[in-house]
Amino acid sequence: MQMRAAVLEEFGKPLVVQEVELADPGPGEALIRLVACGVCHTDLYTASGVDPSGYAPTVLGHEGAGVVEAVGDGVESLTVGDHVVTLFSPQCRECAHCRDERTNICLAIREQQGRGYLPDGTTRLRRDGGELRHFMGTSTFAEYTVMPEIALAKINPEAPLDRACLFACGLSTGLGAAMNTAKVREGSTVVVFGAGMVGLGAVAGARIQGAERIICVDLSDDRLGLAKGQGATDVMHGGPGIVDAILAETDGFGADYTFEATGNVAVMRQAVESARMGWGLCTIAGVAGKGETLDVVPRFLITGRRVAGSSFGGVKGRDGVPKLVDLYMQGKIDVDPFISHRITLEEVNRGFELMEAQDGIRSVIKFDA
Ligand SMILES: NC(=O)c1ccc[n+]([C@@H]2O[C@H](COP(=O)([O-])OP(=O)(O)OC[C@H]3O[C@@H](n4cnc5c(N)ncnc54)[C@H](O)[C@@H]3O)[C@@H](O)[C@H]2O)c1
Ligand SMILES: [Zn+2]
Ligand SMILES: [Zn+2]
Numbered sequence: 320m321q322m323r324a325a326v327l328e329e330f331g332k333p334l335v336v337q338e339v340e341l342a343d344p345g346p347g348e349a350l351i352r353l354v355a356c357g358v359c360h361t362d363l364y365t366a367s368g369v370d371p372s373g374y375a376p377t378v379l380g381h382e383g384a385g386v387v388e389a390v391g392d393g394v395e396s397l398t399v400g401d402h403v404v405t406l407f408s409p410q411c412r413e414c415a416h417c418r419d420e421r422t423n424i425c426l427a428i429r430e431q432q433g434r435g436y437l438p439d440g441t442t443r444l445r446r447d448g449g450e451l452r453h454f455m456g457t458s459t460f461a462e463y464t465v466m467p468e469i470a471l472a473k474i475n476p477e478a479p480l481d482r483a484c485l486f487a488c489g490l491s492t493g494l495g496a497a498m499n500t501a502k503v504r505e506g507s508t509v510v511v512f513g514a515g516m517v518g519l520g521a522v523a524g525a526r527i528q529g530a531e532r533i534i535c536v537d538l539s540d541d542r543l544g545l546a547k548g549q550g551a552t553d554v555m556h557g558g559p560g561i562v563d564a565i566l567a568e569t570d571g572f573g574a575d576y577t578f579e580a581t582g583n584v585a586v587m588r589q590a591v592e593s594a595r596m597g598w599g600l601c602t603i604a605g606v607a608g609k610g611e612t613l614d615v616v617p618r619f620l621i622t623g624r625r626v627a628g629s630s631f632g633g634v635k636g637r638d639g640v641p642k643l644v645d646l647y648m649q650g651k652i653d654v655d656p657f658i659s660h661r662i663t664l665e666e667v668n669r670g671f672e673l674m675e676a677q678d679g680i681r682s683v684i685k686f687d688a
Contacts, residue, residue, distance in 0.1 A: 330368025383459030493520020495632015
């Protein structure tokens with residue numbers, strides 16, 4: 320079929336929205352009609368050419384939600400009409416990692432996905448007779464996509480898809496960091512560094528877990544205001560003196576749980592040092608630049624602090640994303656404040672500009688069929 324898609328033709332250049340060809344789903348795959356898709360930093364990171372593993376041409380986009388239009392042979396968990404959220408982090412339910420509760424990092428299709436192909440090593444996307452590669456296994460800056468069944472989370476069909484798409488990446492990452500990776504205990508004190516999509520999700524996750532005190536740290540007053548809306552009890556401006564300020568607020572001890580959602584390694588260090596002696600757990604969700612390292616004085620660890628990393632919030636996508644969407648449907652997560660701009664596919668580059676200007680949290684593309 321022919322469809323409109325936003326193609327990264329050349330690094331550092333605007334995406335080009337154009338007609339491309341999409342082949343039918345193969346065995347174990349499904350055709351999805353996208354209804355909405357968030358514009359995320361990871362798309363921009365690849366488009367800019369800074370990501371060392373990036374490639375072009377490709378159809379970007381990974382925060383998609385839509386409707387199953389067709390399924391390939393052997394697909395059992397999805398049928399036509401199901402509502403789905405796309406997963407750049409799949410869940411095959413069979414590999415050693417999927418069968419272990421300690422991780423969500425599925426091993427099934429990592430290599431092909433990283434190279435821009437579906438699990439059988441081929442692409443469903445073509446343009447002018449030449450192949451176009453998939454991006455993050457999702458390629459959702461497009462009216463349709465073909466994805467493996469194991470990378471699609473079937474959600475409550477009542478959930479509005481223009482909100483549900485945010486659960487495809489940043490929101491689940493933040494919520495999951497607090498709920499799955501750290502498993503924040505009731506009554507605890509939490510510090511979240513960064514109030515973007517991921518940090519705000521961690522604030523909401525800590526609130527849902529019953530944290531008593533949630534201190535959010537950012538540089539932007541607007542974003543700290545959003546953090547209060549998600550349940551932050553205190554907000555602070557980040558900077559060199561922030562560790563001392565947090566210690567002063569926590570009887571000199573630091574917080575039971577800290578979360579880093581800025582991607583800045585200096586802030587990661589602050590997050591480790593703001594965690595409480597004895598049992599403080601620092602969870603790192605931010606993605607640092609290539610080659611950067613985290614500097615930690617070992618004494619902080621010997622005296623009982625721990626450091627954990629969290630990818631996609633530790634959420635096993637097919638099982639976990641539908642549950643998070645249900646929490647939203649029960650009124651426990653306020654998603655609307657995250658959506659600052661609604662744009663069309665043709666305006667995708669405007670979504671990048673808004674993100675670079677830190678104007679709002681998310682632009683969401685609405686596809687009108
Ligand atoms: N682990 C994962 O699976 C995963 C998934 C998605 C995104 N991420 C990463 O998470 C990070 C956050 O993503 P986002 O979409 O929320 O980004 P964002 O840019 O919207 O938010 C980052 C926030 O950090 C704040 N900040 C910058 N410097 C600071 C400082 N010194 N002290 C306090 N706050 C500071 C900024 O003001 C901003 O509000 C990024 O590094 C992103 O790549 C990780
Ligand atoms: Zn993303
Ligand atoms: Zn797996």
